[in-house]
Amino acid sequence: KWYNHKQNDALGYFMWTRIQLALAGKMPITGDHYKLLGQLFDFLRTIECWNDLDAGHWEEHSAQHASSLGPCLAAVKAFKQLMDQEGMIVAPCKDDTLDILEKNLKEQLDLILPSETIKPAEHERDADSALIFLCYPLGIVSDDMGLHILERLKKVMGHIAMCRYRKDS
Numbered sequence: 001k002w003y004n005h006k007q008n009d010a011l012g013y014f015m016w017t018r019i020q021l022a023l024a025g026k027m028p029i030t031g032d033h034y035k036l037l038g039q040l041f042d043f044l045r046t047i048e049c050w051n052d053l054d055a056g057h058w059e060e061h062s063a064q065h066a067s068s069l070g071p072c073l074a075a076v077k078a079f080k081q082l083m084d085q086e087g088m089i090v091a092p093c094k095d096d097t098l099d100i101l102e103k104n105l106k107e108q109l110d111l112i113l114p115s116e117t118i119k120p121a122e123h124e125r126d127a128d129s130a131l132i133f134l135c136y137p138l139g140i141v142s143d144d145m146g147l148h149i150l151e152r153l154k155k156v157m158g159h160i161a162m163c164r165y166r167k168d169s
């Protein structure tokens with residue numbers, strides 16, 4: 001039986017977290033880690049992660065998830081920040097990979113947000129708790145978009161807690 005194991009969100013979160021540790025001086029990046037991050041960025045480019053239908057955060061269906069695109073975009077932005085901080089001129093990936101990823105991920109997020117999924121239409125979801133991470137800690141949405149996301153999350157709030165999304169299994 002085929003099972004969708006693609007989770008671009010997990011890859012994005014791994015990369016973003018590793019870069020955050022380096023930015024904070026807690027775990028400097030070595031040559032091998034630079035090489036690995038470069039390969040992972042090139043991988044995201046190769047699979048065109050901005051159009052990839054993945055499994056997202058504990059999902060049952062493949063779809064284009066804003067909550068999967070966001071961590072990948074956050075990793076790209078953080079790596080560019082690390083390059084500036086470290087005085088790196090050349091990224092350990094193809095010359096235009098970071099710019100292509102940033103441009104395309106941002107464009108797709110702008111089309112999807114404040115929803116979680118719009119493609120494919122049968123899996124459209126307008127409110128999903130996973131989006132809160134785009135506000136914090138990733139910080140990749142504007143304050144206005146963050147407020148739109150929070151407004152939508154009222155749909156998944158109960159009197160005691162909140163579910164991931166409506167009709168969550």
